[in-house]
Amino acid sequence: MTKPYVFITRKLPEDVVAPLLAIAEVEMWPHEDMAVPRDVLVEKAKRATAILPMVSDPIDEDVLSAGSALRVVANMGVGYDNIDVAAATHRGILVCNTPDVLTDTTADLTFALLLATARRLVEAAMFLKEGKWKSWSPFLLAGADVHHKTIGIVGMGNIGQAVAKRAKGFDMNILYYNRSRRPEAEEKLGAVYRPFADLLAESDFVVCLTPLTSETRHLFNREAFRQMKKSAIFINAARGAVADEQALYEALVGGEIAAAGLDVFEHEPVAADHPLVSLPNVVALPHIGSATYETRRAMMTLARDNIIAVLEGRPPLTPVNRIS
The missing domain is CATH 3.40.50.720 (NAD(P)-binding Rossmann-like Domain)
Incomplete structure (x- = not known):
C-alpha cells in the first residue's frame, strides 16, 4: 500500500519529522532560511496528502487545486492569513494552526x-x-x-x-x-x-x-x-x-x-x-515573535501531530475550519 505523501516547506530537525516517517513518505524543502519557490510548491502539491507550510508560504487556490489527494494543511504559526481557508473548506481540506504554544x-x-x-x-x-x-x-x-x-x-x-x-x-x-x-x-x-x-x-x-x-x-x-x-x-x-x-x-x-x-x-x-x-x-525586527528554540520546536511538533492525526483518521488537534 502506497504511503501518503507529506511536503514540508522548510528543513525541520530529523527528530521532529521522525514520527511522520512511520506512516508517510516525507519530503522537505532542503533549506531552513530560503522560501520554497512557488512553482515547486504547486508541483509538490499535485501529489501531496498533507502540506506543512510556514506562515510566509502562500497556500492559495492554485496550490489547493493542484492535486486531488490533499487532505490537510498544517500551518506552522497561529496566524493563517497565508491560507485561503474558504477555498480549502470548499475542497474538503482541513486547515490547522499552532495556537497557545507561542x-x-x-x-x-x-x-x-x-x-x-x-x-x-x-x-x-x-x-x-x-x-x-x-x-x-x-x-x-x-x-x-x-x-x-x-x-x-x-x-x-x-x-x-x-x-x-x-x-x-x-x-x-x-x-x-x-x-x-x-x-x-x-x-x-x-x-x-x-x-x-x-x-x-x-x-x-x-x-x-x-x-x-x-x-x-x-x-x-x-x-x-x-x-x-x-x-x-x-x-x-x-x-x-x-x-x-x-x-x-x-x-x-x-x-x-x-x-x-x-x-x-x-x-x-x-x-x-x-x-x-x-x-x-x-x-x-525580522518577524521573530515566536523565535525561541523551545517555542519553535513546540510549533513544529504541533503541526506535525495535526498531520499525523488526520492521516490516521482522527480529528486534528487544532483545526481552523470544519469539514462536514
Missing part, C-alpha cells in the same frame, strides 16, 4: 519591543558600537518611561492578554479594543474596554495584536495615526498589513507619533533600505 513567547517579544523602542535600546547600542559615546550629557539618548503609562492593546486574544499581564507588572494603565468584550481580562487584569478611537487618543503605547482579516487590513491608517498622541509609540507584532505602511511612515516623519516598534511588515522579507527600517525612531 502565546507567552510572543508576548515576551512584544513587550521587549515596546521597551526597546521606548528606551531607544537599539539606537543606544549602535551609538556605542560606532564610537560616538564621548561624554555623558543630561538627555543623551533619552527615551520614554514605560512604568505607570497607558498601554492600549488592539486585539485582546491570548497574546494580548499575556501582554497585558506583563504591562500590569509595570504598573501600566491597561486599555483594550477587541471585536468582543473580554470580561476575564477586565476582571483579572484590570483592563478597561475603549472604542478604537478613544483608545488611540488616550494611549501612550498602542500595541497591535489583532489578526489580519478583511476588516482589520489597514486598520491603522492615516486617520488612526492622527488620532494618537504626538508622544505615542506604535508597536506591531501581529501582521504587517494591519497597518498602512505609507501612513505610518508619514506619521513618523511628520512627528504625528513619536516612534514605532515593528516585528512584521506587509511584504516580507524587507530590505535594509525599506523606508520604515531606515528611520531612526523605528525599531525593526
Whole structure:
C-alpha cells in the first residue's frame, strides 16, 4: 500500500519529522532560511496528502487545486492569513494552526519591543558600537518611561492578554479594543474596554495584536495615526498589513507619533533600505515573535501531530475550519 505523501516547506530537525516517517513518505524543502519557490510548491502539491507550510508560504487556490489527494494543511504559526481557508473548506481540506504554544513567547517579544523602542535600546547600542559615546550629557539618548503609562492593546486574544499581564507588572494603565468584550481580562487584569478611537487618543503605547482579516487590513491608517498622541509609540507584532505602511511612515516623519516598534511588515522579507527600517525612531525586527528554540520546536511538533492525526483518521488537534 502506497504511503501518503507529506511536503514540508522548510528543513525541520530529523527528530521532529521522525514520527511522520512511520506512516508517510516525507519530503522537505532542503533549506531552513530560503522560501520554497512557488512553482515547486504547486508541483509538490499535485501529489501531496498533507502540506506543512510556514506562515510566509502562500497556500492559495492554485496550490489547493493542484492535486486531488490533499487532505490537510498544517500551518506552522497561529496566524493563517497565508491560507485561503474558504477555498480549502470548499475542497474538503482541513486547515490547522499552532495556537497557545507561542502565546507567552510572543508576548515576551512584544513587550521587549515596546521597551526597546521606548528606551531607544537599539539606537543606544549602535551609538556605542560606532564610537560616538564621548561624554555623558543630561538627555543623551533619552527615551520614554514605560512604568505607570497607558498601554492600549488592539486585539485582546491570548497574546494580548499575556501582554497585558506583563504591562500590569509595570504598573501600566491597561486599555483594550477587541471585536468582543473580554470580561476575564477586565476582571483579572484590570483592563478597561475603549472604542478604537478613544483608545488611540488616550494611549501612550498602542500595541497591535489583532489578526489580519478583511476588516482589520489597514486598520491603522492615516486617520488612526492622527488620532494618537504626538508622544505615542506604535508597536506591531501581529501582521504587517494591519497597518498602512505609507501612513505610518508619514506619521513618523511628520512627528504625528513619536516612534514605532515593528516585528512584521506587509511584504516580507524587507530590505535594509525599506523606508520604515531606515528611520531612526523605528525599531525593526525580522518577524521573530515566536523565535525561541523551545517555542519553535513546540510549533513544529504541533503541526506535525495535526498531520499525523488526520492521516490516521482522527480529528486534528487544532483545526481552523470544519469539514462536514
